[in-house]
Amino acid sequence: MxxxxxxxxxxxxxxxxxxxxxxxxxxxxxxxxxxxxxxxxxxxxxxxxxxxxxxxxxxxxxxxxxxxxxxxxxxxxxxxxxxxxxxxxxxxxxxxxxxxxxxxxxxxxxxxxxxxxFLRISDAISYGRSNQSSYEEHRMGWTSSWGSGIDKCGGFDDITTLSPMLFTHCTPRIFPYGSAVGTVLQIYSFKIVDLKGDLNWPLYVYGVVAARDTVDCNRNLLFCRSRANCQELNEHNPFLCLTGPSRAILADNSVSFEVELKIKYGSKSQDIVLFSSVASYHSSYHTALFPSGVCSAELSLGKLARAVQATILSVCVVEGPWPFKYGARIACSLSAAETNDPLSREVVLLDIHGEEKMPDNDHFHLSRNVVSVELQGTLRVAIQAYTPSCAIAQQSHVNFPAKYCQTSIGECLFGNSKVKIIIAWSLLVKERLDLMLDGYLA
Structure with a gap:
């Protein structure tokens, strides 16, 4: 031709x-x-x-x-x-x-x-079309199997409404039929890599990254931003600021990851599609890869056995002066995790730099607050304060042994101040229908 x-x-x-x-x-x-x-x-x-x-x-x-x-x-x-x-x-x-x-x-x-x-241009055209076609097939397949109708799951874009604290109130050792300890996926990070062609940093990204398990077959949002609230990524920080999952992701069966991301570029009609992809998790790999014609993405995750879910309800300064004037980083790690790179196994709850971004009260507003913990393990919550140059000024941590239910309160000294952390524990939901039988859902 x-x-x-x-x-x-x-x-x-x-x-x-x-x-x-x-x-x-x-x-x-x-x-x-x-x-x-x-x-x-x-x-x-x-x-x-x-x-x-x-x-x-x-x-x-x-x-x-x-x-x-x-x-x-x-x-x-x-x-x-x-x-x-x-x-x-x-x-x-x-x-x-x-x-x-x-x-x-x-x-x-x-x-x-x-x-x-030739290779780059052909890949960008053919992969984009086949990838979008594959994603549309996934959407139509889900809609025909699970969408709408009585006893089904609603629309494709509907999100899970199950609380991560559904069984927090339970009396220890007396648990409802629908509750369970199970195998879950822990989500660590989502990173944009390998920019191709004319695509250059910074990128102004918006869209959705979601997980879908068999508990209710609805979307469990990991990242969700509108075009007006897009996130700026650069070569020094190519990670999406994750806000989920909103509850533990059950991994007893297959888990699907859906990625619909775009780059804000001029007018809305000029925006570039980064990803329109779906991937299924079946085994024990630690990275899910999402290639496209213009870049690639790496979803870092881990599989935990016999786990419960923890919701970090509050991180606040209860005594002394505010020690986080120039920013703070709050992250969780698990004592049972085996890794040669501890930083990659952290769940970052908050990471902000600069005086203007800090809260005007004593409480932190966390970016995400639900993590999974192996029942025999310990959840370590680490807190760091930044200097004006973004170096670490001081740090502290609190360890929380995992529990089936109820809450845990821990405190740590941070210079001349005291920080309190409150965590709610809950068992998992195995099946949404089990909750209906037990009277939790109408």
């Missing part, structure tokens, strides 16, 4: 797709001209057969007069008789000549750049 065949069909493309198709057309035209020129060179020198290529290499290496078939070919091309030696001819060499004849470096570089451009 040449440029004339591509251009009339541009009407069905929009925005960035149109730009990519135009670029692809341009590169194809360059390659067509280069190939046509090289074919003429090969034909003019009589290199259409292997035997004549052998003659060519032999004569050139010995510096003798050009063979008759080459002179004849050049004479036909130019329209006049020629009497040439090889020293008069520009050297030509192609990979398909099957000989180790030197190819000019600039020509190799040109072919390499064109090949990479």
């Amino acid at each position: 040449d440029r004339g065949e591509i251009m009339p069909s541009l009407g069905k493309f929009q925005g960035r797709e149109r730009e990519l198709v135009c670029a692809l057309s341009h590169h194809r035209e360059i390659l067509r001209r280069e190939t046509t020129f090289l074919r003429k060179e090969v034909t003019s020198r009589g290199l259409a057969t292997i035997s004549r290529r052998v003659d060519y290499v032999k004569c050139r290496s010995e510096g003798i007069r050009a063979p008759p078939h080459i002179v004849h070919g050049l004479s036909q091309l130019s329209g006049q008789r020629m009497d040439l030696r090889f020293s008069d001819l520009l050297e030509v060499s192609l990979p398909y000549l099957e000989f180790s004849i030197a190819i000019p470096l600039e020509k190799i570089q040109l072919f390499l750049l064109m090949a990479r451009s």
Whole structure:
């Protein structure tokens, strides 16, 4: 397909797709001209057969007069008789000549750049279409199986309404039928990596990242921002500020991750689709990968056995001066986690820098507040205060042994101040229908 065949069909493309198709057309035209020129060179020198290529290499290496078939070919091309030696001819060499004849470096570089451009542009177009198609198939499949109707799960975009503190109030050792200890997924981070093509930092990202388990088959939001409230990502901080999950993600069966993210770029019609993807979790891997035509993403997670859920209800300064004038970082880690990189196994509840972003009272408003803890493990809540240069000024922590239910209160000294942390514990929900049988849901 040449440029004339591509251009009339541009009407069905929009925005960035149109730009990519135009670029692809341009590169194809360059390659067509280069190939046509090289074919003429090969034909003019009589290199259409292997035997004549052998003659060519032999004569050139010995510096003798050009063979008759080459002179004849050049004479036909130019329209006049020629009497040439090889020293008069520009050297030509192609990979398909099957000989180790030197190819000019600039020509190799040109072919390499064109090949990479073809691959990148083709990937961006074909992957985007197939990926969106796959996501739409996932949406239609879910809607036909679970959507709306009596005893079903509502709409595709509906979010889970089950509280992470559903069984907090229970009397110890007396638990409802619908409660359980189970295998869950712990979500650590979502990172944008491997920017491609013309995509550069910073990125202004909005959209949805959600998990969907078999408890109620509704979305459990990990990240959700509107276009007006997009998050700025840069090469030094390429992580989404996660706000969920809003309850523990049950992993006894398959878990689906749905990613719909866009980049705010000029007007809304010019916004770039980063991801429209779905991935299923079936095993024990620690990273879910989401590739696209313009970048990739890494969802860092872990699997915990015999776990309960903890909701961090409050982190506040109860005595002394406010020690977090220039920012704070609050994160959870698990004593039972086995990792060579402790930072990657932390659940960040809050990370803010700068005096203007700090609360005007003694309580922190956490970005996320639900974590899962293995029943025989310990939840460690670490608190750090920043300096004006974002270095760590001081830090402290509190350890909380896991519980089935009820609440835990812990305190730690932070310089001349005291910080109090309150955590609510609850068992998991296995099945939404179990709650209905037990009278928790209408």
